[in-house]
Amino acid sequence: MMSRIPRGALTAAALTLCLPALALAHASLESKQAPSGSYYKAVIRIGHGCDGSPTTAIRVRVPDGVVAVKPMPKSGWTLNTVEGTYATPYESHGKTITKGVTEVQWTGGSLPDGWYDEFVFQAKLPEKPAGTILHFPIVQECEKGVHRWIEIPEPGRKADDYKEPAPSVTLTSKP
Numbered sequence: 001m002m003s004r005i006p007r008g009a010l011t012a013a014a015l016t017l018c019l020p021a022l023a024l025a026h027a028s029l030e031s032k033q034a035p036s037g038s039y040y041k042a043v044i045r046i047g048h049g050c051d052g053s054p055t056t057a058i059r060v061r062v063p064d065g066v067v068a069v070k071p072m073p074k075s076g077w078t079l080n081t082v083e084g085t086y087a088t089p090y091e092s093h094g095k096t097i098t099k100g101v102t103e104v105q106w107t108g109g110s111l112p113d114g115w116y117d118e119f120v121f122q123a124k125l126p127e128k129p130a131g132t133i134l135h136f137p138i139v140q141e142c143e144k145g146v147h148r149w150i151e152i153p154e155p156g157r158k159a160d161d162y163k164e165p166a167p168s169v170t171l172t173s174k175p
Helices: 005-021
Strands: 033-035 040-047 056-061 067-071 077-092 095-111 117-124 133-135 138-142 145-149 166-172
Touching: 040 056, 056 117, 067 077, 067 095, 095 117
Parallel strands: 033 166
Antiparallel strands: 040 117, 056 095, 056 138, 067 117, 077 095, 133 166, 138 145
């Protein structure tokens, strides 16, 4: 004998199955937390193009305090970095480092609107108190259009309050 499943339960189940797809609707970071002062593998997820148009470029601005950035090449894309002076120098292997990568750019590829992909770099996160949030503003260029994932929440607001929020990572205590 079959039992009837309430319509509300079916709706809830359908929405639950859709949540992973909704999470990919924005540019996002795979790991949303990392220990303060640690090395971090930033995996940027791009879940769609611009209103049906393929993605052709991804540019990521590196937040102040994030240093030693090393991007991963991506087949079919041209990798470029922009260097600048750090707001605060840091020590590495007995040397004072005052400049480094401040932006990472992948260009020249073509990611269809209906496809998903990831863009990766590693970096050293700053020594800051647990709970500090670092935002990684991203500009996603398409054949037609652009998404500027650059909105940084004002105090008391959340990323969900914005149309195009910058992906972020929250620092945790050291292990």
